[in-house]
Structures are given as C-alpha cells and as structure tokens.
Amino acid sequence: MKILKFKLLQMILFLIFCYMYVVAEAEEKNQKLRTTYVIHMDKSNMPASFDDHFQWYTSSLQSVSDSADMLYTYDNVIHGFSTRLTAQEAESLEKQPGIISVLPEVRYELHTTRTPEFLGLEKSEALFSTFEAESDVIVGVLDTGVWPELKSFNDTGLGPVPGGWKGECELGKNFNSSSCNRKLIGARYFSKGYEAEFGPINETSESKSPRDDKGHGTHTSTTAAGSAVSGASLLGFASGTARGMATKARVATYKVCWLGGCFGSDIIAGMDKAVADGVNILSMSIGGGDSEYYRDTVAIGAFTAMAQGILVSCSAGNGGPDSGSLSNVAPWITTVGAGTLDRDFPAYITLGSGKNLSGVSLYSGKSLSSSLVPLVNGANASESSSGSLCLTGSLIPAKVAGKIVICDRGGNAMAQKGVVVKDAGGVGMILANTEPYGEELIAEAQLLPSVTVGEKAGDVIKKYVSSDPNPVATINSGGTQLGVEPSPVVAAFSSRGPNPVTPEILKPDLIAPGVNILAGWTGAVGPTRLQSDTRRVSFNIDSGTSMACPHVSGLAALLKGAHPEWSPAAIKSALMTTAYSTYKNGEAILDIATGEPSTPFDYGAGHVDPVAALDPGLVYDANVEDYLGFLCALNYSTTKIKQATNKDFTCESGKIYSLRDFNYPSFSVPLRTSTEKGGGSDSTSTLKYSRTVTNVGTPGTYNVSVSSQISSVKIVVEPESLSFSEQNQKQSYTVTFTSSSMPSGTNKFASLQWSDGKHVVKSPIAFSWT
Structure with a gap:
C-alpha cells in the first residue's frame, strides 16, 4: 500500500511538473511575442467603482493579461501607463471604455530636426568626406534677417572665411560687427523699397538692421546650413540635435523682407549684392513669380545669379491643392514643393459619447481639467455668418466661456484663432480642417489647450455637438512620435502644376520636407508670432514650402562642396533625376489633400534623395546660351530678353528654336484635343523631344526603359542605349x-529612365490635353 501511495504521489508530482513546464514555456513564448505599448487613458472617464486611477489602470491591464506588469504610470503629459503586451492583448485592451489609444512604442533617439536622418544624411560617409570643400560653400539667404546669438551660428571648428568672400557685416540697430563670425560671415539689410511704400521703419517694433524680428529668416537659414546644436526642442517637442543640411557651409543673410512684406526693389538689391559678395547658393523662400519672366523680379535676379554659377533655390508657394498655383517657375530656378516627415505631435480628444479621436498639437502649458468640459461649435457661438472661422471679435463670450470651441481652419492664422477663443473666455480649442486642407495636420504652439484635426474627425465632432444637448469633451497631448507612416506625403498647401507661365516646363522640380520643421528662431517674438505670445524660444516648429526650400538649398551646398565644377543646372539635375516618387513597397507617394496617389504636377521629379544625388551617373546640363535659346523659343524679342536676363542677345533669324529641345531633366507635353485641331475622335499628333546627357560617373553603357500604362500615347526613345567612354562625355x-486625342483637362503620366545597372537616371513625363 505504501509503495502504491508513493508511486501515486510521484505521478501527481510529475503531472504538476509537466503542467508548470508547459505553462512556463507558454509564458516564455508569450513574452517573446510581447512589445511595449503606451496606454493613453481618459482619466476623467474612470468608473465610480474605483478609488483611484492607479487601481483602474491595474484592473484594466489585468483584464487582458494576468502576467503583464506596468513599466510606468503617467499623470502629466498624458494619463495612463506603459506595459508589454501581445498584439492580441493590445487589441483587446483598446476596445475597453476609457482607453484613448494603445500606441505601439516607437524607438526614440537623441537626434535632429529629423530631416537629416529622414533624408539619409546620417548614414552617408561619402557626404561627410566633403567636410573641407563644404566649408568653402557660402549659402546666401534672402529673407527677414537673422538672430545671430543662436548656437546654430556657432563657428567652432570652422577655418578662416573663404578667400573669395567680399561681403560684410552691416551695422544697424541691435546689430554690430561682432554679430558675425566664421559661420555667419555676412549680414546686410535692404529697406528702401519698403520705406518708400510705408515710410520710415518704426524702430520701436522693427530693427533697421539685419536682425530678424519675425523668425522666418532665422528658421530658413538654420535649416539650410545651421551648426549642430544638441538638446534642441520647441517647448519639449521634437527633442534632439538640431542641424542644418550643410552644417559646415557658411551663411550670409540678406534682409529684404520686413513686417509689412517684401518689395521687389529690395529683393533685386539683395540679389545683386549677394552675387557681388560671392555666394554659391541663393535660398529664397519668397512667393510670387507667376508672371512672364521679364516681369518677375525674382526670375530676373535669378538669371543673373545662375549666369554667375550660383544655384537659386525658391519655394513653390503655398497655394495648394489648387492646380496651376505655382510661383517661381523659371527653368533656371530650382522650384521646391513640400512634403511631410515621419514625425508627428499627436494629441487626443475624448468626446462625451465615448468616441476617441486624434490630431496634433504643440501646446505645452497647463492641461485642461481631468473632467470633461462643455463643447461648442464656433458657428453657433457667433452672430457672424463666418463664426465657424473664429475671426477676431466674432465669438460671443457668454456662449464660449468655460468651453472648448470648435473652429474651422482658414480665414486667419491658426494661432490667432486660439487667441480669439481665449479672449472670449474659452478654455480650449479644436481646430478642424475644411475641404481644401483635407487630412493635412499642421501643428501650432497654441496659447491654450488645443488640437488640430483632419476634416473627417472634424465632421465627427461637429455631428456629435449638433446631436447631443450637452456636448462635452477633453483634450490631451501625446508628445513627439517618430516613425509615422506613410511618409513622405505631399502637403496639401504645397503649390501644384501645371506651370502657369510655360506649360512645357514641368514644375515644381521636386519636393522636400516642409511640414512641422524644427529650426532656429528669433528672440524678438514668440513661437506663434503673436503680440500676446510672450514666450521666447531658440527653436520653433514651422510649416510651408518656405521650410522645404532651404532643405534643397543646403543639399545643393553639399553637392557643390563635393563637385565644385558642377554648374547650377547639373546640381539641379542630380537632385531631380535621383528623387523618388514611390515608397519602398512600390506604391506612389500619397497626396494628403486627397488621400490618393500624387502625380508629377504635385511633386515634380519626386522627393529629394541627397545620398543618391551625390553620384547621379548622368546629368542634364545647361548653360546661359541654352536658357537664352529657351527664351527665343518663347518668341521673346531682344528687348524682352534684355529685360529678363540683362543680356544683349538677339535670336538668330532663320534658326528654329523649340521648347521641346530645351535640355530639362523632366518632360511636360501639352497636347491639343481633337476638337481644337478639327480632327475626329481618332486624331493623333506626333511630337519629338531631344535631350543631351553628360556622364559624370564612370564609363559605361546606359539602357533606356519607359514606364507607362497610357494607351493613348506611344513613346519611342532613340537610341535605346548610350555608351560613355570617359567622364564629361555627352x-x-x-x-x-x-x-x-483625349478630352480637354485630361492629365496622364509616365517616366523615362536610363540605367547602367548602378545608376538610375529618372525623368517624369506629364501629358496634358487642353
């Protein structure tokens, strides 16, 4: 009997051991499947059955896992906790009431404004090997001036100012000779045109000197060529090491824009002096330029700069998503549109209905009460027909006080809407996109708790407010998030083609990061630029094609340092033919305005890829004579050519000038519909274009391929291969x-590329029937 009991005990112990082993093995396997999540809780929605929030957090976690532990609990920037869960556990937890979001953790690094890493600069030893040559490149920035005390203009490690530099540090109010150094090597200001329009500058509100009182110029110049600054952020957002694209390049600033705007006479004076001073790159985030080239101040000055070997980079404009809204479209200008980064600044809204929605915010002050707050639509709190826009003085305090107000985007500055709400007694704001802005989210450092949401989320919130007799909500910030996909996407505000001046030239040329960009800032105004904003920051987050332009300016400086013999056209070509227009999965870059695939009228040649541009293989080069021939093809008279170029040039009589033969890195093919030609539905037309490529790589043979799914256009390239035996061979x-024939208004797209097995030299093709 004792032996039987002993064997039975052995068997029980063995079964217990096996069970424990299986459980342990299952738990070990489960742990391997777990990843970290941040659980964002709606603190005000805690069930009454819990005594405190920690108890509620614990219960929520235990309801999906009896073995997961909390890593942290949060009670300031967000409310909630972090833990490790399986995907199934996370999905189950997200369905529970009171959960605002279950966010997979993204790897954060002490890094940058994010763009150098996003563009691949940090991984390219080849670009860093150009250190010495890069320091000889001078980026001239025409803008609102500079705030020289920033660490972004630290000159540590830089050698003497390049010997060919002829500029100076111009003195003025709050600006002296010590404001410049070996980084900021020159600073000038131009105000005569402005003062002629508005009278003498009021020096109590504006510095009559190169000093930046607005912030725009400091932001663009540090984006292009700012020195590396560790520990940078805007009020804790986007923390990391801020740096420009060409950290060792020199900066010269030309203040041509003032609080009341920019005037052509000042701009042309600034460009003129920049050329004389010896800049290598001109960066101009200034709008305009949608008229004939001989009437366009920027185009005129840019031609002269190009003729002196200076690359001119300009913003495409913020007129998107309307078609034909481009500025600065001259072919000798590099025209830059805007895309997004893989970084976001999430914020969360919880409605009284239990619905949770997300947007973006850069608000860093005191959070709203943990309890839900009354919610009102600005359209119902105003006697004005445009009350939904929250214009100055439009809100009725009695209907707004103590409430979160929904305001529509448009009509006035986003930050100004927040001030309007705050002045009327509102405690928070939800800024809702309308149709023109779609799902594009621009973050602002508002002065009250706020969140910007896309059009779809805005419609959900407005519907809730209209259907609930006592609508309530709350807002919470989520800090900084990296690794956002898909990225890039074309910004809704980025101006689009076709080219309104010369449809035969595809514009923009390319896109670069221009949404929520961190860069240096003036000490004269707060991050919102509003008079009531008394905060002062060294870095600010801003958006626009103004922010995209200096990215390309700085990258052009890198290429100039690596290839000092390249012409402006060669540098532009390298940036364009190596740009990408698809994600890694082969899908086309999206347009945030529509949610649909974008086209070359949105992004030109694509999104800039500076590492690939360093070694493009082939370039489409052009010189002054080529651009003069371009103007002849436009039937410009000798007088108009002189007006546009400052050159005495007469088109040769009897010579055929054609826009189809202009050596541009992209193709734009305007076509006529059959009705305009007088033909039938099967009418066809044949157009022949010619191009010349220059080998800037190693000898080899390039084969052509055409990507097109257009049944209405047949594309034939002759010859199909090009062999090069030496460098610089054409x-x-x-x-x-x-x-x-196609109906008027039809647009179709294709691409042509040459490849030697290593390099891919790609050109977009845009067809438009009118």
Missing part, C-alpha cells in the same frame, strides 16, 4: 510621343 537622344 550623348544625345530623342523621344517621340504619338498621342491620340
């Missing part, structure tokens, strides 16, 4: 487009 080819 070869020409022709492209014949045979097209069927």
Whole structure:
C-alpha cells in the first residue's frame, strides 16, 4: 500500500511538473511575442467603482493579461501607463471604455530636426568626406534677417572665411560687427523699397538692421546650413540635435523682407549684392513669380545669379491643392514643393459619447481639467455668418466661456484663432480642417489647450455637438512620435502644376520636407508670432514650402562642396533625376489633400534623395546660351530678353528654336484635343523631344526603359542605349510621343529612365490635353 501511495504521489508530482513546464514555456513564448505599448487613458472617464486611477489602470491591464506588469504610470503629459503586451492583448485592451489609444512604442533617439536622418544624411560617409570643400560653400539667404546669438551660428571648428568672400557685416540697430563670425560671415539689410511704400521703419517694433524680428529668416537659414546644436526642442517637442543640411557651409543673410512684406526693389538689391559678395547658393523662400519672366523680379535676379554659377533655390508657394498655383517657375530656378516627415505631435480628444479621436498639437502649458468640459461649435457661438472661422471679435463670450470651441481652419492664422477663443473666455480649442486642407495636420504652439484635426474627425465632432444637448469633451497631448507612416506625403498647401507661365516646363522640380520643421528662431517674438505670445524660444516648429526650400538649398551646398565644377543646372539635375516618387513597397507617394496617389504636377521629379544625388551617373546640363535659346523659343524679342536676363542677345533669324529641345531633366507635353485641331475622335499628333546627357560617373553603357500604362500615347526613345567612354562625355537622344486625342483637362503620366545597372537616371513625363 505504501509503495502504491508513493508511486501515486510521484505521478501527481510529475503531472504538476509537466503542467508548470508547459505553462512556463507558454509564458516564455508569450513574452517573446510581447512589445511595449503606451496606454493613453481618459482619466476623467474612470468608473465610480474605483478609488483611484492607479487601481483602474491595474484592473484594466489585468483584464487582458494576468502576467503583464506596468513599466510606468503617467499623470502629466498624458494619463495612463506603459506595459508589454501581445498584439492580441493590445487589441483587446483598446476596445475597453476609457482607453484613448494603445500606441505601439516607437524607438526614440537623441537626434535632429529629423530631416537629416529622414533624408539619409546620417548614414552617408561619402557626404561627410566633403567636410573641407563644404566649408568653402557660402549659402546666401534672402529673407527677414537673422538672430545671430543662436548656437546654430556657432563657428567652432570652422577655418578662416573663404578667400573669395567680399561681403560684410552691416551695422544697424541691435546689430554690430561682432554679430558675425566664421559661420555667419555676412549680414546686410535692404529697406528702401519698403520705406518708400510705408515710410520710415518704426524702430520701436522693427530693427533697421539685419536682425530678424519675425523668425522666418532665422528658421530658413538654420535649416539650410545651421551648426549642430544638441538638446534642441520647441517647448519639449521634437527633442534632439538640431542641424542644418550643410552644417559646415557658411551663411550670409540678406534682409529684404520686413513686417509689412517684401518689395521687389529690395529683393533685386539683395540679389545683386549677394552675387557681388560671392555666394554659391541663393535660398529664397519668397512667393510670387507667376508672371512672364521679364516681369518677375525674382526670375530676373535669378538669371543673373545662375549666369554667375550660383544655384537659386525658391519655394513653390503655398497655394495648394489648387492646380496651376505655382510661383517661381523659371527653368533656371530650382522650384521646391513640400512634403511631410515621419514625425508627428499627436494629441487626443475624448468626446462625451465615448468616441476617441486624434490630431496634433504643440501646446505645452497647463492641461485642461481631468473632467470633461462643455463643447461648442464656433458657428453657433457667433452672430457672424463666418463664426465657424473664429475671426477676431466674432465669438460671443457668454456662449464660449468655460468651453472648448470648435473652429474651422482658414480665414486667419491658426494661432490667432486660439487667441480669439481665449479672449472670449474659452478654455480650449479644436481646430478642424475644411475641404481644401483635407487630412493635412499642421501643428501650432497654441496659447491654450488645443488640437488640430483632419476634416473627417472634424465632421465627427461637429455631428456629435449638433446631436447631443450637452456636448462635452477633453483634450490631451501625446508628445513627439517618430516613425509615422506613410511618409513622405505631399502637403496639401504645397503649390501644384501645371506651370502657369510655360506649360512645357514641368514644375515644381521636386519636393522636400516642409511640414512641422524644427529650426532656429528669433528672440524678438514668440513661437506663434503673436503680440500676446510672450514666450521666447531658440527653436520653433514651422510649416510651408518656405521650410522645404532651404532643405534643397543646403543639399545643393553639399553637392557643390563635393563637385565644385558642377554648374547650377547639373546640381539641379542630380537632385531631380535621383528623387523618388514611390515608397519602398512600390506604391506612389500619397497626396494628403486627397488621400490618393500624387502625380508629377504635385511633386515634380519626386522627393529629394541627397545620398543618391551625390553620384547621379548622368546629368542634364545647361548653360546661359541654352536658357537664352529657351527664351527665343518663347518668341521673346531682344528687348524682352534684355529685360529678363540683362543680356544683349538677339535670336538668330532663320534658326528654329523649340521648347521641346530645351535640355530639362523632366518632360511636360501639352497636347491639343481633337476638337481644337478639327480632327475626329481618332486624331493623333506626333511630337519629338531631344535631350543631351553628360556622364559624370564612370564609363559605361546606359539602357533606356519607359514606364507607362497610357494607351493613348506611344513613346519611342532613340537610341535605346548610350555608351560613355570617359567622364564629361555627352550623348544625345530623342523621344517621340504619338498621342491620340483625349478630352480637354485630361492629365496622364509616365517616366523615362536610363540605367547602367548602378545608376538610375529618372525623368517624369506629364501629358496634358487642353
């Protein structure tokens, strides 16, 4: 009997051991499947059955896992906790009431404004090897001036100012000779045109000197070529090491814009002096330029700069998503549109209905009460027909006091809407996109708790307010998030083609980061630029094609340092033909305005890829004579050519000048509909284009391929291969487009690329029937 009991005990112990082993093995496997999540809780929505929030957090976690532990609990920037869960556990937890979001953790690094890493600069030893040559490159920035005390203009490690520099540090109010150094090597200001319009500058509100009182110029110049600054952020957002694209390049600033705007006479004076001073790159985040080139101040000055070997980079404009809204479209200008980064600044809204929605915010002050707050639509709190826009003085305090107000985007500055709400007694704001802005989210450092949401989320919130007799909500910030996908996407505000001046030239040329960009800031105004904003910061987050332009300016400086012999056209070509227009999965870059795939009228040649641009293989070069021939093809008279270029040039009589033969890195093919030609539905037209490429790589043979799914256009390239035996050798080819008629307003797209197995030299093709 004792032996039987002993064996039975052994068997029980063995079964217990096996069970424990299986459980342990299962738990070990489960742990391997777990990743870290941040659980954002709606603190005000805690059930009454819990005594405190920690108890509620614990219960919520235990309801999906009896073995997961909390890593942290949060009670300031957000309310909630972090833990490790399986995907199934996270999904189950997200469905519970009171959960605002279950966010997979993203790897954070002490890094930068994010753009150097996003663009691949940090991984390219080849670009860093140009250190010495890069320090000889001078980036001239025409803008609102500079705030020289920033660490972004630290000159530690830089050698003497380049010997060819002829500029100076111009003295003025709050600006002296010590304001410049070996980094900020020159600073000038131009105000005569402005003062002629508005009278003498009021020096109590504006510095009559190169000093930046607005912030725009400091932001653009530090984006292009600011020195590396560790520990940078805007009020804790986007923390890391801020740096420009060309950290060792020199900066010269030309203040041509004032609080009341920019005037052509001042701009042309600034460009003129910049050329004389010896800049290598001109960065101009200034709008305009949608008229004939001989009437366009920027185009005129840019031609002269190009003729002196200076690359001119300009912003495309913020007129998107309307078509044909571009500025600065001259072919000798590099025209830059805007895309997004893979970084976001999430914020969360919880409605009284239990619905949770997300947007973005850069608000860093005191949070709203943990309890839900009354919610009102600005349209119902105003006697004005445009009350939904929250314009100055439009809100009725009695209907707004103590409430979160929904305001529509548009009509006035986003930050100004927050001030309007605050002045009327509101305690928070939800800024809702309308149709023109779609799902594009621009973050602002508002002065009250706020969140910007896309059009769809805005419609959900407004519907809730209209259907609930006592609508309530709360807002919470989520800090900084990296690794956002998909990225980039084309910004809704980024101006689009087709080219309104010369449809045969595809514009913009390319896009670069221009949404929520961190860069240096003036000490004269707060991050919102509003008079009531008394905060002062060294870095600010701003958006616009103004922010995209200096990215390309700085990258051009890197290429100039690596290839000092390259012309402005060669540098632009390298940036364009190596740009990408698809994600890694092969899908086309999206347009945030529509949610649909974007086109070359949105992004030009694509999103800039500076590492690839360093070694493009082939370039489409052009010189002054080529651009003069371009103007002849436009039937410009000798007088108009002189007006546009400051050159005495007469088009040769009897010579055929054609826009189809202008050596541009992209193709734009305007076509006529059959009705305009007087033909039938099967009418066709044939157009032949010619191009010349220059080998800037190693000898080799390039083969052509055409990507097109357009049944209405036949594309033939002759020859189909180009062989190069030496560097700088040129070869020409022709492209014949045979097209069927399409309805007026139809646009179709294709691409042409040459490859030697290592390099891919890609050109977009845009067809438009009118």
